[in-house]
Structures are given as C-alpha cells and as structure tokens.
Amino acid sequence: MKNVRWLRIQIKMKRNSSTKKEQQFWAYTFLFFPLMLLTIFLFIPILSSFIFSFFNWELMASDQKFVGLNNYIEIFGDKIFYKAMLNTVLYTIGVVPIQTILALFLAFVMNQKIRGRSFFRTAFYIPAVTSSVVTSIIFVAIYSKEGLLNTLLGNLGILPNDWLTNPRTALISIMMLNIWTTSGYFMVSFLAGLQNIPESLYEAARLEGATQAQQFWHITVPMVRPVTYFVIVMSLIGCFQVFDQVFVMSDGGPNNATTTLSYYVYQNGFKYFRLGYGAAAAIVLAGIIMTVTVIQKKYFPPNPY
Amino acid sequence: MSHNNRIPLFMVKSILKYVILAFSFALITSCIRDKKDTIRFSSWQSNPSEKRLTDSLLHYFSEKYPEYNVKFELIPGNYSEKIQLMLGTHSAPQVFYVKDFVAPSYLRYDVLQPLNEFIDQDTSFDIADFFPQFLKAYTRDGKIYGIPKDFGCFVLFYNEDMFKEAGLNEPPKDWAELETFSEKLTRDTNGDGKADQFGIVVEPSIDKLMPFVFQNMGSFQDQDGNLTLNTPEFQGAVEYYYGLYKKKIATIPSDVSMNNTEEVFGRKRAAMVISGGWFVPQLKDQYSDVNYRVAFLPEGKQMATIAFTVSYSSPKENPLKEETWKLLSYLTGKEGMKLWTSTGIAMPTRKSVAEQLDYVSHPEYKYFMGSVDFAKVFQVDYNERWYSITQSAMQAIFYEKADISQKIKQMENDIRSLKIKE
Numbered sequence: 203m204k205n206v207r208w209l210r211i212q213i214k215m216k217r218n219s220s221t222k223k224e225q226q227f228w229a230y231t232f233l234f235f236p237l238m239l240l241t242i243f244l245f246i247p248i249l250s251s252f253i254f255s256f257f258n259w260e261l262m263a264s265d266q267k268f269v270g271l272n273n274y275i276e277i278f279g280d281k282i283f284y285k286a287m288l289n290t291v292l293y294t295i296g297v298v299p300i301q302t303i304l305a306l307f308l309a310f311v312m313n314q315k316i317r318g319r320s321f322f323r324t325a326f327y328i329p330a331v332t333s334s335v336v337t338s339i340i341f342v343a344i345y346s347k348e349g350l351l352n353t354l355l356g357n358l359g360i361l362p363n364d365w366l367t368n369p370r371t372a373l374i375s376i377m378m379l380n381i382w383t384t385s386g387y388f389m390v391s392f393l394a395g396l397q398n399i400p401e402s403l404y405e406a407a408r409l410e411g412a413t414q415a416q417q418f419w420h421i422t423v424p425m426v427r428p429v430t431y432f433v434i435v436m437s438l439i440g441c442f443q444v445f446d447q448v449f450v451m452s453d454g455g456p457n458n459a460t461t462t463l464s465y466y467v468y469q470n471g472f473k474y475f476r477l478g479y480g481a482a483a484a485i486v487l488a489g490i491i492m493t494v495t496v497i498q499k500k501y502f503p504p505n506p507y
Numbered sequence: 508m509s510h511n512n513r514i515p516l517f518m519v520k521s522i523l524k525y526v527i528l529a530f531s532f533a534l535i536t537s538c539i540r541d542k543k544d545t546i547r548f549s550s551w552q553s554n555p556s557e558k559r560l561t562d563s564l565l566h567y568f569s570e571k572y573p574e575y576n577v578k579f580e581l582i583p584g585n586y587s588e589k590i591q592l593m594l595g596t597h598s599a600p601q602v603f604y605v606k607d608f609v610a611p612s613y614l615r616y617d618v619l620q621p622l623n624e625f626i627d628q629d630t631s632f633d634i635a636d637f638f639p640q641f642l643k644a645y646t647r648d649g650k651i652y653g654i655p656k657d658f659g660c661f662v663l664f665y666n667e668d669m670f671k672e673a674g675l676n677e678p679p680k681d682w683a684e685l686e687t688f689s690e691k692l693t694r695d696t697n698g699d700g701k702a703d704q705f706g707i708v709v710e711p712s713i714d715k716l717m718p719f720v721f722q723n724m725g726s727f728q729d730q731d732g733n734l735t736l737n738t739p740e741f742q743g744a745v746e747y748y749y750g751l752y753k754k755k756i757a758t759i760p761s762d763v764s765m766n767n768t769e770e771v772f773g774r775k776r777a778a779m780v781i782s783g784g785w786f787v788p789q790l791k792d793q794y795s796d797v798n799y800r801v802a803f804l805p806e807g808k809q810m811a812t813i814a815f816t817v818s819y820s821s822p823k824e825n826p827l828k829e830e831t832w833k834l835l836s837y838l839t840g841k842e843g844m845k846l847w848t849s850t851g852i853a854m855p856t857r858k859s860v861a862e863q864l865d866y867v868s869h870p871e872y873k874y875f876m877g878s879v880d881f882a883k884v885f886q887v888d889y890n891e892r893w894y895s896i897t898q899s900a901m902q903a904i905f906y907e908k909a910d911i912s913q914k915i916k917q918m919e920n921d922i923r924s925l926k927i928k929e
Contacts, residue, residue, distance in 0.1 A: 224520065231524065235531070261595030262616035346764035367761045367906055454895075456902040472588050474892045475612065 248488075251481040259478035266478070273482035283483070285458050286466040287490075289373060293462060294441040296377045302433050304385045309392030310422060323393075330387035338450035341379050342366065345451075366452050369459040376447045376460055384440065388433045395429030396422065431502065435495060442491045463487045545576045546830050547600035551586035556788055557852060564846055568837050575830055594618045599822040601831040602838075605653050607644040607816045607884050612891065614647045620821040621650040625832040632836055633859075641816045641856045644884045653818025654839040657853035659783035660814040660882045661718050662874045663802045664790075669704065669778040678802035679779075682722075682747060685805045689756035692778040705758040708768045708777035709751060711905035713897040714813070715768070715781055717885050719744040722807025732888045732926070736919040744807075745911055749904055759905065773797060783815060784853055784875055801871045803878060814882035816856060890925040897922075 255274070258267040277283050312323050329337060344350045345365035352362035365375040399422065407417050423430075445464040448454060454461035454469060461469070467487060471480020550561065558581075565577055580600060582589050587609055593599040594616075605613055613619050626634050634642070637655065645653035665678050673692050679685040689706020696703050709715055720726065725740030735741065751757035760767055763776050772780035773794030780786075781804065790799055804812050819838055821831050837843045841860060848855040848864065854875045855861045866872040887893055900918040903909040 224517065227524070231527070260616070261591055262613070262618050264617070347762055348764040364761050367902075369902075369907055455898065456906050457899045469895070470892075472585075472591075473895070474890055475591060476890075 251484055254478050255482035255485050257478045258476075259481065260475055261477055262475070269478070273479045274486070276479065277483055277486060282458055282461065283466060286461045286463045289459070289461060290442060290444075290463045293373060293377055293444060294438060296374070297380055297441050298434060298437045301381050301385050301388060301437055302430065304381065305388035305433060306392050306423070306426065306430070308385060308389040309396055310418060312389065312393060313396045323389075326386040326389055328386070329383045332383075334383070334446040335450055337379065337383060338447045341375075342451050345375050367456050369456050372452055372456060372459045376444075376451060379447055379451075380441075380444065384437070388437070391429055391433055392426060395426040399425045434502070435498065438494060438498070439491055442487065442494070463490070544827060544830065545578045546602065546827060546834050547578050547580055548602040548834065549580045549582050549590070549600040550604045552581060552583045554788065556850070560847060560850065560852070564838060564843060567846065568834060568843075571837070572833060575833060577834060594822055597824055599824075601825055601827055602819050602821055602834055604656075605645070605818045605820045607641075607655075607818070607886060609891075610645055610653065610818070611886050611888055613820070614645075614652060618823055619652040620823045620825060620828070620831075621652060622654065622821070622832070622835070623649075623651055625828075625836070626651065629832070629836055632840065636841075636857045636859050638856055638858065638879055640814065640879075640882065640884055644816060644886060645818050645820070653820035654835060655816040655818050655856040656839050656844065657848055658814050658816040658856050658879075658882075659785055659853050660875055660878045661715075661781050661783055661804060661812045662878060663779060663804050664772060664782055664786060664799050665779045665802065666772070666775065666777075667798045667800050669775075673778075678800070679805045681806045685779075686751065686754075686756070689751060689779070690754075693756045702755065703776065705777045706756045707751060707779040707781075708760065708771040709748065709757045709781075710759050710768050711898075711901040713894070713901060714885075716745065716748050716901070718781065718804055718812050719748050719807065721811035721813070721883055722804070722809060723747075724808050727885070727887055728889075734919050734923055736922070737916050742912055742915055745904070745915065749911065752905060772799075784851070784872075787871065788850075788852055801874045803874055810881040812878050812882050813885050814879070816884060888926075889922055892925055893922045 256268060256270055258269045258272075260266070308326055312319060312326075316322075346352075347362060347364045351365065356362060363371060365371050403421050403425070404417055407421055412420070443464050444462050445468065448460050448462055448465045449468070452460045454465050463483070464487065467480050467483045469480075470483060471477050548565070561579065565579055569575070569577060586604075587606075590599065590603055605619070626632055634651075638658075641655035641658055642651065645651060645655065663678055669692055670676070670678075670688075673688075673694075675688055675691065679688045685707070692704065692706040693702050694704050695701060717727065720741055723740045723744040725738055725744055726735050727741075729735050752759060758771065758777060760771050763771055765771050765774065765776075768777075768780050769782055769786050769789060771777045772782070773790065775797065790797060803810070819835050821828075821835065825831055838847070839856075841857060841863075844855050844857050844860045845863060847853070848860065851869075851872060854866065854872065855864065861867065861876055866876045896918055900909075900914045904911055904914055
C-alpha cells in the first residue's frame with residue numbers, strides 16, 4: 203500500500219515539479235549565457251551611449267560636464283552632418299533597389315536546372331563571406347588610376363578616371379562594391395523563398411502559355427514577398443550603417459564625399475576625441491533607422507494577404 | 508528500498524547547475540594580471556629594424572638594471588585611439604610614445620606626468636643638452652611632459668641619375684629653380700605622348716604644404732593662437748604648391764596609382780620628393796636601385812622646414828614613478844640615445860650625441876642636422892577636427908579645382924570655431 207502511494211507521489215512530483223520546473227530551469231540556463239553576452243555587449247553600451255550623449259564626454263578628461271541637449275543642437279547645426287545624411291540617403295536609394303532586384307534575379311536563375319549551378323551559387327556567395335576589409339583593399343587596387351577597371355574601360359575607349367579620389371564617383375564606387383558583396387548573400391535568402399513556391403503554380407501558368415518573364419513577374423515576385431520584405435529591411439539597416447568600406451577605402455573623403463552617418467559617428471567620437479558628441483550622433487542615426495523601419499512596416503507590409 | 512540508494516536524477520542536475528555556474532564565474536574572473544612592479548612600455552608598430560633596435564635597447568637596460576622588470580607591449584593599428592582609451596580607463600603603460608602632432612591634446616587634458624622634479628634630481632641627465640625646439644613641443648607653463656627621443660625633418664630627396672639625364676648637376680636652391688628644374692625633369696619616357704616621369708611628387712595634405720608656408724614667412728597660427736590662414740603669405744604658398752601640379756610638372760600619388768609620395772619616388776616616377784629620415788632605410792631596403800641624394804629644401808623668402816619628434820611620456824597615474832624615470836632617463840640619456848640613433852633611423856635630439864656620432868659631417872645626415880637651425884615643430888591648438896577640415900580643403904583644391912582664396916577663407920572660418928576653450 204505504502205509503496206504504491208510512494209510511487210504515485212513520485213510520479214506526481216516528477217510530472218509537476220521536476221518536468222515543468224526543470225524544463226524551465228534548463229531553458230533559462232541556456233538563455234542566460236547569450237542574454238548575458240547581449241546585455242554586456244549590446245544593451246549596456248546602447249544605454250551608456252544614450253547617457254553619454256548628454257555629456258561633453260571626453261575620455262581623457264578628469265571629469266565629464268553635463269551639457270543637456272547641446273550635443274544634439276550642435277549636430278543639427280553641423281553642415282558635415284547634413285552631408286553625411288545626404289550621402290547615406292543617396293547610398294541607400296542606390297543600393298537597396300539594385301541589390302534586391304539583382305539578388306532576386308540571380309536566385310531565379312540559380313533555381314533553374316542549369317549546368318554548373320552549384321559552382322555559380324558558390325561563386326556569387328563567396329564575396330558575402332569574405333572579410334569586408336579584404337574586399338575593400340582589393341577594390342582600392344581595382345579602382346586606382348592605372349588599375350583593372352580603367353584598363354578594361356580603356357579597351358572600350360573610355361577615358362580613365364580616378365574612381366576613389368574623384369568626388370563625383372567615389373560614393374558610387376563604394377556602392378558598387380557593396381552591391382557586388384551583398385547581392386550574393388540575399389540571393390541565398392531568395393533561393394530559400396523560391397523553393398517554397400509550389401511547382402503547380404508554374405505548371406498551371408505554362409499550360410496557359412505564360413512566358414518565362416510572365417512567370418517571373420506574376421508568380422515568383424508576389425509569392426516571394428515575405429522574403430523581399432526581409433531583404434529590404436536588412437538591406438536598409440545595413441546601408442544606413444555602412445562603415446568598413448569607407449574606413450578602408452576613402453577615409454570619408456575626398457572632401458567628405460563618402461562620409462556616411464556611421465563614419466561621422468566614428469570620426470567625431472574617436473578621431474576628434476568627443477565621445478559625447480559621437481554618441482549623440484549615433485542615437486540620431488538609430489532614430490533615423492527606426493523611423494524608416496516603422497514607415498516601411500506600415501506602408502510596405504510583408505504580407506498584405 | 509532500492510531506489511533510495513541511487514542518487515536521484517534531479518539531485519545530479521542540481522549539482523551540475525552549480526558546477527556550471529562556478530565554472531562560468533571562474534572563466535569570467537580569470538583575467539590575466541601582470542606582476543605588480545612590471546614597467547610596461549608601449550610604442551606603435553614600426554618597421555622590423557626599429558623593432559630590433561627597441562629590443563636591444565631594452566636588453567641593455569635590463570643588463571644594467573637587472574632589478575627592474577620591463578615588458579614591451581607593441582600596439583598595432585590605431586595607436587592614438589588605443590592610448591587614449593588606456594589613459595581614460597586608467598590602464599595606460601608606464602612609458603609610451605607621444606607624437607609632437609598630438610601633444611597639445613594630451614597636454615590639454617593634463618594626463619601626463621610632469622617630469623621636472625625627476626630631471627632636477629637626476630644630476631647626470633643634463634636637460635640643457637637637448638635642442639630647445641624639441642623640448643618646447645612637450646613643455647607647458649614651464650613643466651616638461653615628455654622627453655623627445657629623436658627627430659626627423661623634411662629634406663629634399665632627388666634622383667641623381669634623372670638629374671644628370673636632364674643636364675642638372677645641383678639640387679634646386681630656391682622656389683624658382685624648383686620650378687624650372689621640375690619642368691626639365693618632366694618627360695615622356697616611353698613615347699606614348701603622356702608624361703610618365705615628373706619633376707616632383709606632392710600630395711594634397713597640409714603636412715607637405717606647411718614647409719612652403721613657413722618659407723613664405725607665413726604660419727598656421729600666431730603666438731596667441733589666432734589663425735593666420737587668410738593671409739597673402741599662406742595663400743601665396745598654396746598657390747605655388749598647387750601651381751606645380753597645375754602646370755603638370757608635379758604629380759600626386761593617386762594619379763600614378765600609388766599610396767604615398769615615397770613610393771612614387773622609389774618607383775622612379777618622380778625625380779624629387781620631400782620626405783624625412785624615415786625614408787632612408789626604406790630606400791635602402793625596398794628601392795636600392797634608386798641613386799638618391801639628399802639636400803636642404805629649396806629656399807623661399809627664408810629657409811624653413813618642418814621637424815618631427817616623438818617623446819617618451821608617462822601617465823600621471825603611475826604607481827611606479829621612480830622605476831619609470833629610470834627607464835625614461837636611460838632611453839633618452841646619452842648612452843641610450845646614442846644606441847638608438849647610431850643606425851641613422853632618426854636623428855638625436857641631444858647636441859652631445861650628434862657631436863659624438865659626428866652627424867654634421869655625414870654626407871646625408873648633415874642635411875638633417877643642419878636643418879635644425881630653421882626647423883619648426885608644427886603643432887596646432889585647435890580640436891583635432893582641424894586636420895580633417897584642412898584635408899577637405901586641400902582635396903577640394905587639387906581634385907575639384909576649387910577657388911583657392913575662397914577655400915582658404917572657408918577653412919579659416921570652420922577651424923576658428925574649434926578653438927579650445929580653456
């Protein structure tokens with residue numbers, strides 16, 4: 203009698219407390235480490251930046267002066283800030299559409315049964331996983347006055363141009379590098395989306411006599427809309443934060459032609475030793491990105507159906 | 508009961524969770540700590556020959572003073588940002604390099620240790636032995652915050668072979684000769700109709716412009732720190748300097764797909780370049796087929812050049828002040844400096860060492876030593892952003908053919924607002 207009761211109690215304990223509580227415990231334990239990392243390296247720095255932005259925070263000074271909104275007021279009066287904003291907007295308007303369309307197109311092509319498909323898929327994806335510093339250095343050589351690009355264009359009769367020191371072409375050069383790099387990355391996302399489109403839709407279209415182009419525009423594009431939304435959001439966020447290429451290739455020049463908002467933050471924070479001002483610029487940048495994302499979610503939602 | 512003898516599973520899991528927590532705690536707190544009395548010494552990344560010299564200097568110091576423990580920590584990459592970070596977080600090394608260019612910032616923040624009391628107590632140090640302008644770069648209100656370890660200055664390097672081909676036997680003596688010689692030396696060497704060899708290579712940066720400004724009796728700021736950019740002297744220098752490029756007798760590195768002026772000279776695309784002592788070892792190692800000679804910069808309205816120096820400095824927060832001074836005074840003492848400058852990678856800032864090594868008679872070094880009389884250390888008392896503003900202006904003038912006097916006015920207006928408020 204006692205044994206059966208004891209067994210029943212044990213089973214109850216196991217079911218109620220051990221199973222549920224233990225599951226919860228292990229869940230929190232496994233969450234703890236990544237959460238701790240995120241807190242230390244993400245949440246606390248973001249909060250600190252917000253606090254710093256109200257101070258005249260200079261790292262080597264013995265005390266930090268509270269200046270309220272002065273940093274923000276100064277930012278909105280700085281003509282280089284507006285240049286940086288203009289550069290960032292131009293950059294984004296140029297890169298996001300081209301990148302998205304190119305990535306979708308490449309994915310569509312890669313989804314067909316053509317020879318050497320895996321080779322091409324790898325070839326397009328490799329720039330995305332190569333260090334951005336490495337690709338930037340390579341492209342500095344390609345873009346130079348006597349470099350590869352000018353040599354190729356020269357064969358077509360086009361005069362050589364110093365791509366990175368000409369203020370009119372410097373930003374475009376960096377944009378092209380970025381399109382080349384990240385199209386392959388988003389191609390993979392689109393490939394995954396494409397493979398979720400039921401083949402029956404294409405079959406039905408073919409039976410009706412639809413061409414490849416018609417199939418692309420009327421089946422592929424609408425069905426892949428959630429992925430498009432994801433790609434555009436990630437692309438926008440990435441474009442607003444572009445830094446590596448500017449840092450390696452042009453140092454924000456010539457004459458601030460390639461100074462983007464994130465480079466502006468770095469310049470003021472670390473080169474001019476004004477961390478408070480740089481933090482304020484970073485908060486402004488974050489605000490801009492958040493606003494754009496909210497607008498996009500409202501007017502271009504992922505799934506209107 | 509048999510199940511009472513086994514340890515229940517949930518107990519094992521409880522112990523395991525404490526083990527995991529303890530392990531992660533140990534992992535987090537296992538920071539490496541140095542021994543308490545190690546003197547940490549940092550410098551930026553330089554070429555291998557400089558590194559070898561540093562190592563041997565520290566080796567001799569350890570032999571002479573075995574009771575002191577010195578640890579050399581090289582800082583690769585962005586040196587000034589790293590040092591700034593370390594000073595701000597109270598973890599700076601005891602001894603580190605400070606470039607003359609950035610010294611005003613460090614002095615402004617008062618993070619360096621004044622060395623006067625150590626200098627006065629140390630009878631063998633002989634502070635009067637130093638050339639005054641290098642010491643002055645690190646002095647404020649009579650307090651010395653760093654000891655200059657060596658110096659370099661801009662001189663003219665020229666390719667003797669190219670000069671002979673053009674029928675020239677002497678380097679240019681003044682601005683007029685610099686122009687006419689550059690014209691003669693600019694030529695099309697491979698018959699494609701375009702000039703491939705240029706008289707001189709310049710670059711759109713304030714550093715290479717300033718010698719011309721000083722030679723034209725101009726300056727960047729006056730005694731009281733007010734800007735003197737919008738002056739005929741400054742503008743005249745910019746017009747002359749840019750004029751060389753405009754007349755196509757000078758080239759810039761990006762036009763020939765290279766990174767700096769030294770490379771253009773080393774790869775024989777220009778017959779002249781303005782550079783400093785640091786170029787000599789590079790010429791010997793990388794461009795040994797260039798038959799180069801050294802000369803004073805051509806004279807403007809007066810002789811002038813820019814001198815560069817680096818100091819050993821120490822942070823104010825330092826528990827090892829006495830030991831730090833021992834290392835500092837050895838590195839910049841007569842023996843240490845002689846060792847450091849004996850290979851000619853830089854010139855001694857001590858008069859006695861220069862005499863001992865007899866650099867005034869050396870066929871190359873005499874131009875560096877001789878320039879000390881008219882060499883100025885270039886420092887600016889405005890927030891670091893001034894440098895970017897001048898770079899933008901110079902780039903606009905060279906790349907966008909912007910109007911010079913308008914750009915100069917704009918430059919002065921922009922920098923003026925960066926005056927450091929005391």
